[in-house]
Amino acid sequence: MSTIIYTRTDEAPLLATYSLKPVLEAFAGAAGIEVQTRDISLAGRILAQFPERLTEEQRVGDALAELGQLATTPEANIIKLPNISASAPQLRAAITELQGQGYDLPDYPEDPQTEEEREVRARYDRVKGSAVNPVLREGNSDRRAPEAVKNYARSRPHSMGAWSADSRTRVATMGARDFAANEQSVVLPAADTLTIEHVAADGTRTVLKDGLQVEEGEVVDATFMDVAALRAFLAEQVGTAAAEDVLLSLHLKATMMKVSDPIIFGHAVETFFADVFSRYGEQLASAGLSARDGLAGILAGLDALGDQAEEVRAAVDARLAQLPRLSMVNSDKGITNLHVPSDVIVDASMPAMIRNGGKLWGPQGEEDDTLAIIPDSSYAGVYQAVIEDCKAHGAYDPTTMGSVPNVGLMARKAEEYGSHDKTFEIAADGVVRVVDAAGQTLMEHEVRAGDVWRACQTKDEPVRDWVKLAVTRARASGDPAIFWLDAERAHDANLITKVRTYLQDHDTDGLDLQVMSPVEATRVSVERIRQGLNTISVTGNVLRDYNTDLFPILEVGTSAKMLSVVPLMNGGGLFETGAGGSAPKHVQQLQSENYLRWDSLGEFLAIAESLRHLADREGNARAGVLGDALDRATERVLTEGRSPARRLGQIDNRGSHFYLALYWAEALAGQTADAELAAAFAPVAQQLGDQEEKIAQELLDAQGTPVDLGGYFHPDDAKATAAMRPSPTFNAVIDGLRG
Template sequence: MSTIIYTRTDEAPLLATYSLKPILEAFAGAAGIEVETRDISLAGRILAQFPDRLTEEQRQPDALAELGQLATTPEANIIKLPNISASVPQLKAAVAELQSQGYDLPDYPESPQTDEEREVRARYAKVMGSAVNPVLREGNSDRRAPDAVKNYARSRPHSMGEWSSDSRTRVATMGEDDFATNEKSVVVESEDTLRIVHVGEDGTETVLKESLPVTAGEVVDATFMDVQALRTFLAEQVRTAADEDVLFSLHLKATMMKVSDPIIFGHAVETFFTDVFERYGEALAAAGLSAKDGLGGILAGLDALGEQAPEVRAAVQERLERLPRLSMVNSDKGITNLHVPSDVIIDASMPAMIRNGGKLWGPTGEEDDTLAVIPDSSYAGVYQAVIEDCQANGAFDPTTMGSVPNVGLMAKKAEEYGSHDKTFEIAAPGTVRVVDGSGTVLMEHAVAAGDIWRACQTQDEPIRDWVKLAVSRARATGDPAVFWLDEARAHDANLIAKVTEYLQEHDTDGLDIRILSPVEATKLSVERLRAGQNTISVTGNVLRDYNTDLFPILEVGTSAKMLSVVPLMNGGGLFETGAGGSAPKHVQQLQSENYLRWDSLGEFLAIAESLRHLADRDDNPRARVLGNALDAATEKVLTEDRSPARRLGQIDNRGSHFYLALYWAQALAAQDEDAELAQRFAPVAEELSAKEQEIAAELLDVQGSPVDLGGYYHPDEDKAFAAMRPSATLNAVIDGLRG
């Protein structure tokens, strides 16, 4: 029996699963394929950490750890949907919801004082930020827009905001005293165990990390951000935005970079509201209100200040009414760019701004130019290069533009996304050292109290595999492959040496393979993009995230429509299904209007690749027939405009699933590779076609009324299934096929 592991995640992708997975189970069963679910949702991850506090019925296995082990085996076939990379406010909200449902979970200790509180916080730390992806990604990433998606975007282009050469939008970044400029990097010659220690000015040694195992050929980096320089920089940008009367917007990755970026976010909140924190900082701290949780968390907790609360609230409002204007997440609700750290994620927010003509939304709902503040300069130049191109040449044209697919280095927690357990907010001035097993100091930095220091690792085997995958994609497509590496950056210089060496292991005759700095690679890519040409971006882990949102949002309107394949290094397959940045808004709309706009196209594409992987691995030709027919059905969903529409009265996510099932059954009935399969699905196709109007009416009739899901992070199963499978007619056909 072949098996597909379908992940249960969060928000809109989770709700869509209640509708789509029964269809997948019914069709896959025809090829002897079982579809199993593993819960890696935020709620599931939280519950898995506290079995000692739960009843036997409430306990949940650690599915993420199980899948992490599976990903290292040839048997892995995992479909990974977008999940919440939780910020502290999201974690607290999920814990509160689970507590209200009867789960005996401890509160998240903001400032742990006892060993018990520190142990609780350590458990919660395991589920925050990028807890999922580094565990599952035991391979490198191949992400691209399928031809069907690209062709659809060209024939039905999405809206693009107009750019003006007079646009004042630009990126502001530090360029010194930040992670990029303070970076040091070494290549470890042999297997070893390193230590990270802090030596105070009085000689006191504090071990920050006792054991840091490394392998031969591994690239190890260390760097820090000077927090005083950061605060000076942020204050300068607040003044600049006020002087230029443009919106002030902050762009970070406070979810995936779950240790460093929330700290930076907190400094931004304190700097923007300097007068508020100068007057009330001690009172806020005493009430447990932290700038790291954002303005929203502070305002929500002001009642703890008693009589002083109205005074603080008025001070915040007075600051908001002065220049500069803050960009808004939701101006109608007064939610600012600094409200919640997880609301503004750079890889989604910057492309959206560029697509919108360089404009964001201000306090009164006005669109205006913005000063986009990206403190660390490692990759900020990429966005500035695209902005400058748009200011010079206008908006991109989806009907003619080329594509920028990506090959991303991400296996085995490569680069910054593996830095969380090696990131520290420095307690006292001194020196942080990385020391090898013999006591030799490999790297060191002089640091001050409050500085953010971190180390990263990139193993040699994933680098070699990354180069191999890049050459493979260049050979398969004939497109140039550009490694986005800057010889002036310490980490990149070491990677350039390895890339140059490992390229010699492959036949590159006739291939156009280059190494350019990220800024120069961006300029080349957008030039070719405008000429209708494709350029493969070969990048590290963070740029992989940035590029696989930036270019798809410009090319096809969304990153959710990308095909994302992760060939696992030990022979298995991980198939990812697009981005989930808009998932919270979709859930809110379902709850208020019983309408889910989430587009499951990414799931359709991933399922087809998963089926073909099973066909090859398990010698299951019927799985290939299913996969190819699914691709045909997916293309018909696009060409027939059966994707979720934008407003009530039209088909939503559930309607698109119905049409996928109809077109999939029709494709299987029409194919001539497997007569038995065609015979099995012919009556299904006929019945679904005959009952199309009845099913469509049942799906549309439920729209317009509020829906009770029994929870946001941990919905009630019965209520969620009822909401997402409202057509009794469709359910009868699908459940009959499932047997």
């Protein structure tokens, strides 16, 4: 029997799974396909770390490790939904919820002192940040907008804010003493074992990382951010925003860059509230309150200061009044850009601002131009180039604009910057070195206490596969492909050499393949999309993340509508379902009024590709028929307005799943490739069609009252199922088909 692994994740995608997965199971079963679930949610990952503290009934397996192994095999067929890339506040909140549900989990040690506390901290840190994707991504990424989605955007364009030539919005970035400026890079001539060490000014040697295995041809980079320069830069931006009377906004990625960016975020909070921390810093620290958790964490914990709590709260309020207007996440609730590190993620926040005419929201709910701070200059210029283009030519037109699909280098943890076990906050002035097994120094940096130093690896085989995938997509589409690589940057210079070498392994006659710096590539790409032309962006891992939000949000309104295929290097397939940045708001709406706005379009697209993969890989022709029929059903969901609406009393996520099932059954009943399959689904289509009005009304009747899910990070399955499958009539048809 063929198998599809459907991942259980978090928040709105998890809630949608309770409704959509039974439909998938029912339809896939007709092709002899078993749909299995693996729990890679934040709660599941936490529980898997502490089996010895749980009862037998509470224990869960390490599904992420299992899927990581599966991804290296030809049999892999994994549909991966968006998961929480946990910031420290999210991790602590999930731990608290699980403890309240009766799970004997230890608290997260903020400042571990004992060996036991250090071990607990290490286990929890394994699930922080972007812990899932690097494990599963044993291939490179192919992301593009399906034709049906582009056609829908052209015929029913999403709103785009107007741009003015005199807009004051711009990007502020360091440009010196940052990660981009300090980068060094080497290509290993042979397999080796490296050591990262810190040598203090007094000669004390500390091993930061040893036993670092590298392969022949592997690219290894090292760099650091000068924190003194960072703080001076941040302080300067406060003055600039005040002088220009624009909003002040900070754009980082404290989830994926789970080590480096929370540190940078903390420096921003401390710099912007310098007087508060100069007066009360010791008291805040003694109460366990850290700037890295944002203003929300500090304000929520002030009671620990006793009589001084109100004094500190008043000092924060006074500073807020003195600062330039901060960009707001929620002005009605007073939640600023600096409240929670995971609230503002650069690859989602910057495109949304550009789509909105370069404007963000201020303290009074007003829209205004912003000074957008992206401290590291590695890719900040990409956003500035788009802003400059919009100032010169106005907003993009979704009815005519072209597309910028992406081929992204990410296999085997390629370019995992600032997020994993090779990023360090430096404890003392000195030198950080990368040393080979023979004791030779490959790279070194002079650093000062507090600087953020990081290294990353990019193996040779993924680069070869990335080049091959770029050529394949260029050949299949006929579109030009640009490798976004900067010859002036150390890492990129090494990749350029590899790209030019490996392109010689392929037939590139008639293909338009170029190498450009990210800024130059952006300018060319946006010029072409205004002409209605497509340009493939071939990028490294971070730019893959940025571009696959930036351009889809402008082209089709959201990155959740992208088709994301990861051809795994050993023959399997990983099918990703879009971005989950809006997921928390959707959960809150369901809890308050039983209405889920989450759009499962990404899941529909991924399921169809997964089915076709089974057809190609295993010769399961019926799976291919199911996949093609699903694509036709998905297009009808779009064109007939059956996607989730915006307001209570209209179709929501559950309703869109009903209509997908109806249209899928009708497409299967009407196809001629498999008469037996058509006959099997004809009565299903008849039942759903005859009872359409009744089912739609049952789904609408469920809306309007609060819902108890039994948990946010770890909902109660029975309660969530009841909430997400409220139509007895629809359930009876689907469950009857499931057998």
